[in-house]
Amino acid sequence: MPTIITNSSNGAHPHELILIGGGHTHVLLLRKLSKNPLRGVRMTMVSDFECAAYSGMLPGHISGFYQQAELLIDLRHLCRLANVQFIHAKACGMNLKQKQVLLDGSAEPLAADLVSINVGGIxxxxxxxxxxxxxxxxxxxxxxxxxxxxxxxxxxxxxxxxxxxxxxxxxxxxxxxxxxxxxxxxxxxxxxxxxxxxxxxxxxxxxxxxxxxxxxxxxxxxxxxxxxxxxxxxxxxxxxxxxxxxxxxxxxxAVPPAWLGESGLDITREGFIRVKPTLQAINHPWIFAAGDAASIENRKLPRSGVFAVRMAKPLEHNLRAYLAGRLLKDYKPQRHSLSLIGTADGRAIASYSDLAARSAFFWWLKNWIDQRFMRQFQ
Incomplete structure (x- = not known):
């Protein structure tokens, strides 16, 4: 049976917002909402994992540089901070006509006015x-x-x-x-x-x-x-x-879970949700998708945590705008992104556009970026 943590809140909740998955975009979104909550909205996160792993530090853990606890984000704790209900269960589908999120097991479907999908690939x-x-x-x-x-x-x-x-x-x-x-x-x-x-x-x-x-x-x-x-x-x-x-x-x-296409969402040949630059699913404006689950129309982006992280700000803006009936903004990815590849010897390779080099400074930079990211959730 799914494990549910609820947070008390007074007043009516005219809107139900369901976050499916605890990917990089969603954990940053929760962090932002803990500081500036959505008013008049009851939020629920559904995740089959209670802790989300930060992929940027995974090779460093394998090489012995980080302890396992250093790369894990406690989703339960994060949801408490943002006054979001947490359901420990696996999403297995959606009923698009009735606007429901389906869960594995005997759990009742979750009704939703608005859904955001940030599930990791497999x-x-x-x-x-x-x-x-x-x-x-x-x-x-x-x-x-x-x-x-x-x-x-x-x-x-x-x-x-x-x-x-x-x-x-x-x-x-x-x-x-x-x-x-x-x-x-x-x-x-x-x-x-x-x-x-x-x-x-x-x-x-x-x-x-x-x-x-x-x-x-x-x-x-x-x-x-x-x-x-x-x-x-x-x-x-x-x-x-x-x-x-x-x-x-x-x-x-990695590829997205099969239930995305089986639910009737418009997907690419590889199974990613087709979304507009506003991160709204094609033909379903009440569904948003980000990170590894999404494919922005006419834009080919690398499957990189860098882009997932930077989608959090436009996703937050557009969720607020949608609920308030305001104009949504397009997510505009950067043309080039810096890639830092650790080499397990106190150095890293930096790759940017047509440039690349390997040095101890780039490992220092990678570690600084990763540690700064994780400090937000500690």
Whole structure:
């Protein structure tokens, strides 16, 4: 049964606002609302996790730089501060005609005048035989943390060299590989990536730095290859090659939960909610979406926490404007964003537009940014 925390409040509540998911946009929204509440609105957050993990600090935790508690945001506490009801349950759908949010189990549907969706993606293993049984998904984060704990335990008890494979060579996969390597010096690491080069979406200088760093750390990379089968002790590639594997981490691009499309929302081919620049769902102006769940029409944005964080301010403005019957504003993302990739050695790679470099200063900067973000919720 879902666990519900309610906060007392006097007066009528003519509007019901439901926040689905505890992603980066929503936690910042709650922080803003704790300082400047919405009047005449009863708010509810639905999340299947009681704590939200800040993804920016995850590789730092894997490498031993942060304790697990340092990257977790207590959603219950945050909801109390913002006078928001918290329901610990998994959203599984929406009834668009009746304006209801459906929950797993026997819980009653939640009536809503207004909905905001900021659910995290899940690692997509569809079409890969054995992946759901044997691969460790990078998302949701609790699955990754549990899998990493099992890997560390196996390394302590093993007399041989563990074979560890990471499927996905984007920034997330590379950063995780370097973080894991820093803790398991005697394991064998291989990154398998379907595209011609690692770090797609980054400039050639950043890719060159990563290429040399992986060689230096003895992390193998196989590009233009796909894993088509995962077995208890190996993986099979699309060219028939078998690779030994004690642990397989699935770090490919995450996809939204299937219920978004199944509910009748307009979605992209990949399953993201199609939204206007105001962050309103196409054809459903009472539904907003942000972060990894959303795809803004005619704008291709990287799936990055940087953009999710910066959506909080326009989302807050537009929720207030919608409720007050005022004009909404478009979210205008920055043209370029700074990407900081930790290298698990007290340094980080900074990638911006056509520029890239690696230094201790960039790790200091990344740590300062991440710590500043988390201090808002402590």
């Amino acid at each position: 690692s997509c293993t569809e079409g890969v035989e054995g992946a759901k049984s044997w691969a460790i998904p990078a998302k949701p984060v609790p699955c990754l943390l549990k899998g990493w704990a099992s890997t560390m335990a196996a390394a302590r008890n093993s007399t041989g060299r563990l074979q560890i494979i990471l499927v996905g060579g984007g920034a997330g996969g590379v950063e995780l590989a370097l973080a894991m390597r820093s803790r398991l010096a005697h394991a064998e690491f291989t990154i398998i990536h379907s595209e011609p080069c690692l770090l797609p979406g980054h400039n050639s200088r950043a890719r060159h730095i990563v290429h040399n760093l992986l060689l230096e750390r003895n992390v193998a990379a196989i590009t233009e290859a796909k894993v088509v089968e995962v077995m208890p002790d190996s993986v099979r590639l699309d060219d028939g090659q078998l690779l030994a594997a004690d642990f397989v981490f699935w770090v490919t691009q």
